[in-house]
Amino acid sequence: MTATPEAAPAAQPRKAALASFMGSLVEYYDFFIFGTASALVFNKIFFPEFSSGAGTLAAFATFGVAYVARPIGAVILGHYGDRIGRQRVLVFTLVLMGVATFLIGCLPDYHAIGIAAPIALVVLRLFQGLSAAGEQSGASSLTVEHADSGKRAFYASWTLNGTQAGLLVGTLAFLPVAALPEDILLSWGWRVPFWFSAVVMIVAYLIRRTLPETPVFEQAKEADAISDIPLLVLLRFHWRALVRVILCATVSVMSTLFSTFALKYATTDFEVSKSSMLIISIIANLTMLVSQPLWGIAADRIGRKPVFIGGAIGCAVLAFPYLAIITTGSFWAILFATLIIQSVIYAAANAIWPSFYSEMFPARVRYSGVAIGTQIGFMASGFLPLIASAILGEGRMGWLPVAVVVSAFAVVAAIAAATAKETNNVDTMALGEKGGATAATPTGTVNPTTSATVTA
Known part of the structure; x- marks a missing residue:
């Protein structure tokens, strides 16, 4: 007879969803304002010695460098998230991101300290990448493990709603800044959104620090089911799921297409005002705050696969007309196209x-599996602005190579998702285990370390 573990703490799905929402808001507010600044001002502030085109490429390269740091951060933060718990690591990621972002706003420019300015920018961007590597994956694990089995997709969707809220708040922060006279924008105006990060971080910290650890992790710890080196367990027993997540995560190129490349393309090549593109982004992200929870409810009812695959395929198809519509320079046409492809179709995936x-992963490697898988996959998204700027052609059909690239990534994501098992009706404790298609029985609890059942 095996001893029954002590009772785990009660789940708190709403508080977990709120904590994940606020944490993601901070992380992606910070991440987004860097992308916006890269598109609008960093080439002039930190790379003034470059030509206009080369300066833009250098600015986008600093945006992408965080995605190089993210897999490293995923390994480190995933390890501790699976060893000491989700909640403690998520408090650390929040503080790291907030401090790095605030310090970016304090950096002297190239004219003040020369080459040290872009070097410092890259270092702080790397810290942002390390932080972001553990945020969404940890928040996803936290929310899924606190949620009721029949509402996991709905509650977990608020993690990404936090991302959209971060993009929204970041856009609102840059909207008045982008309208400033250029001399003010380049001297101190661009810094204000970075300084504001400290305020948002404090609010999120106060919410997150009071959330208890998940019942799933506590039960695994009581059952002595925590792996000493989660990465080894992940690579040995769950590598297929890891590869699948890496490929699925490449659909994120669509997000960078909307938030960074399209902003630069429309404002530089087709004379759409910066304010118009930022307003479009605000409306699109507001709409996603409604559409994403609805897709979460749908996924809890009909399954994750049809919703995710449908969103990925829809993005692959609509990337072509979306970029073609940007070349019209029409505010209303671009707004309509963005609402369809971003706020409805991409919102599903x-x-x-x-x-x-x-x-796709059991509790003992969930944080590591999602963190490492997504961050490797997200590298495609991080370098999309750089790749797109390099392959962008001349004239009104110059967007075609970019559309082909993002469409290919979306198709790969859909194919990878098709190989996954459906999990909407699987008991939370059985997730990622062999035979996980059936829920744990009332007479036992699935041991997170093995596929066996621990009986009382």
Whole structure:
């Protein structure tokens, strides 16, 4: 007879969803304002010695460098998230991101300290990348493990709603800044959104620090089911799920297409005002705050796979007309196209991945599996602005190579998702285990370390 573990603490799905929402808001507010600044001002502030085109490429390269740091951060933060708990690591990621972002706003420019300015920018960007590597994956694990089995996709979708809220707040912060006279914008105006990060971080910290650890992790710890080196367990027993998440995560190129490349393309090549593109982004992200929870509800009812695959395929198809419409320079046409492809179609895949990816792994490697898988996959998204700027052609059909690239990534994501098991009806404790298609029986609890059942 095996001893029954002590009772785990009660789940707190709403508080977990709120904590994940606020944490993601901070992380992606910080991440987004860097992308916006890269598109609008960093080439002039930190790379003034470059030509206009080369300066833009250098600015986008600093945006992408965080995605190089993210897999490293995923290994480190995933290890501790699976060893000491989700909640403690998530408090650390929040503080790291907030401090790095605030310090970016304090950096002297190239004219003040020369080459040290872009070097310092890259270092702080790397810290942002390390932080972001553990945020969404940890928040997804936290929310899924606190949620009721029949509502995991809905509650986990609020992690990505936090991302959209971060993009929204970041856009609102840059909207008045972008309208400033250029001399003020380049001297101190661009710094204000970075300084504001400290305020948002404090609010999120106060919410997150009071959230208890998940019942699933506490039960695994009581049952002595925590792996000493989660990465080794992940690579030995769950590598297929890891590869699947990496490939699925490449659909994130669509997010960078909307938030960074399209902003630069429309404002530089087709004379759409910066304010118009930022307003479009605000409306699109507001709409996603509604559409994503609805997709979460749908995924809890009909399954994760049809919602995710449908969103990915839809993005692959609509990337072509979306970029073609940008060349019209029409505010209303671009707004309509963005609402369809971003706020409805991409929102389907975006809302579902926190539950879909998390449910592919058992508790003992969930944080590591989602963190490492997503961060490697997200590298495609991080370097999309750089790649797109390099392959962008001349004239009104110059967007075609970019559309082909993002469409290919979306198709790969859909194919990878098709190989996954459906998990919407699987008991939370059985997720990622052999035979996980059936829920744990009332007479036993699935041991997170093995596929066996621990009986009382």
